[in-house]
Amino acid sequence: MGKIMLTGDRPTGKLHVGHYVGSLKRRVELQNKGDFDDMFVMIADAQALTDNADNPEKVRQNIIEVALDYLACGLNPEKVTLFIQSQIPELCELSFYYMNLVTVSRLQRNPTVKSEIQMRNFEASIPVGFFTYPISQAADITAFKATTVPVGEDQLPMLEQTKEIVRKFNSVYGDTLIEPDILLPENQACLRLPGIDGKAKMSKSLGNCIYLSEEPDEIQKKVFSMFTDPTHIKVSDPGKLEGNTVFTYLDAFCRPEYFAEFLPEYANLQELKDHYTRGGLGDMKVKRFLNHVLQAELEPIRNRRKEYQKDIPYVYEILKKGSEKAEAKAAQTLSEVKAAMKINYFEDAELIQSQTKRFSE
Numbered sequence: 001m002g003k004i005m006l007t008g009d010r011p012t013g014k015l016h017v018g019h020y021v022g023s024l025k026r027r028v029e030l031q032n033k034g035d036f037d038d039m040f041v042m043i044a045d046a047q048a049l050t051d052n053a054d055n056p057e058k059v060r061q062n063i064i065e066v067a068l069d070y071l072a073c074g075l076n077p078e079k080v081t082l083f084i085q086s087q088i089p090e091l092c093e094l095s096f097y098y099m100n101l102v103t104v105s106r107l108q109r110n111p112t113v114k115s116e117i118q119m120r121n122f123e124a125s126i127p128v129g130f131f132t133y134p135i136s137q138a139a140d141i142t143a144f145k146a147t148t149v150p151v152g153e154d155q156l157p158m159l160e161q162t163k164e165i166v167r168k169f170n171s172v173y174g175d176t177l178i179e180p181d182i183l184l185p186e187n188q189a190c191l192r193l194p195g196i197d198g199k200a201k202m203s204k205s206l207g208n209c210i211y212l213s214e215e216p217d218e219i220q221k222k223v224f225s226m227f228t229d230p231t232h233i234k235v236s237d238p239g240k241l242e243g244n245t246v247f248t249y250l251d252a253f254c255r256p257e258y259f260a261e262f263l264p265e266y267a268n269l270q271e272l273k274d275h276y277t278r279g280g281l282g283d284m285k286v287k288r289f290l291n292h293v294l295q296a297e298l299e300p301i302r303n304r305r306k307e308y309q310k311d312i313p314y315v316y317e318i319l320k321k322g323s324e325k326a327e328a329k330a331a332q333t334l335s336e337v338k339a340a341m342k343i344n345y346f347e348d349a350e351l352i353q354s355q356t357k358r359f360s361e
């Protein structure tokens with residue numbers, strides 16, 4: 001059996017540096033290592049609509065933004081199938097059958113869905129589609145027989161739920177579906193990159209994101225305004241690293257060679273941290289260094305994005321071709337699923353024969 005990667009993002013906004021260190025960077029590395037037999041990256045517009053049903057234009061506009069961000073990060077459409085979820089009707093069909101294998105109380109216990117319901121003030125009026133999106137996500141993953149799903153930590157409950165559906169399906173209908181493994185970032189700082197205000201999660205509505213397509217002066221402005229250690233007032237004060245966003249970002253983004261390039265007085269990140277905690281190192285100096293680091297990381301991404309922006313019809317063509325390829329694969333899985341569930345009536349000669357016999361006796 002092959003190694004297959006599948007992952008995706010909801011097109012509700014441009015992608016930011018949290019998406020990058022949390023998953024995008026990993027996808028590009030996996031692509032370049034080349035040990036997957038097939039790789040799929042999905043723009044999850046149908047899932048985005050589960051809590052944006054009244055705002056289809058937002059989802060439509062952001063499809064191209066997310067596609068550009070993918071290509072900008074270095075996903076290569078020759079190696080990775082980029083596609084749009086809603087264009088694969090087989091995913092809806094699979095979801096419908098999986099719904100029979102999941103209880104309402106199990107969905108209610110999904111911690112990510114729980115906290116999203118709270119965040120959106122949905123308590124009294126949860127759309128059914130939103131409530132059941134973990135089931136549709138199981139369809140996304142299993143339709144491609146994915147073995148590996150690189151995502152952020154918040155997606156762990158979805159993967160758990162997918163595995164349960166796979167086990168249940170296989171035990172009731174016979175071995176058909178593949179249990180996927182989640183692939184989380186190894187670096188602790190990348191697991192959940194905070195916003196520039198130090199808040200737990202980067203989000204568009206909080207206005208605390210640095211986007212992948214951000215211009216250099218904006219990046220600098222955001223870095224200079226970052227949350228640090230509020231008790232570190234004078235340069236001579238000892239500083240704290242926990243909860244200090246600037247250092248969390250350095251943990252996530254800094255490469256050893258950046259010291260020689262931008263801050264040669266220090267040999268490595270540990271020396272910089274030691275000086276900060278000892279006292280005598282000002283926030284501004286660390287922020288200037290982080291600015292250099294982020295500028296170096298984001299410049300090639302921004303430039304690649306600008307190249308693709310010059311040929312938008314080509315980007316849509318990539319998505320169209322990808323969606324065709326993805327649909328062929330999902331259709332294959334769906335036909336296996338229907339055969340296992342005994343809902344294939346017309347291509348089953350044995351069924352017709354046995355029914356013929358039954359009624360002639």
Ligand code: TRP
Binds near residue numbers: 009010047137151
């Ligand atoms: N839930 C994911 C997100 O919010 C998007 C997504 C939809 C996804 N289907 C998926 C991720 C399948 C991985 C696998 O970003």
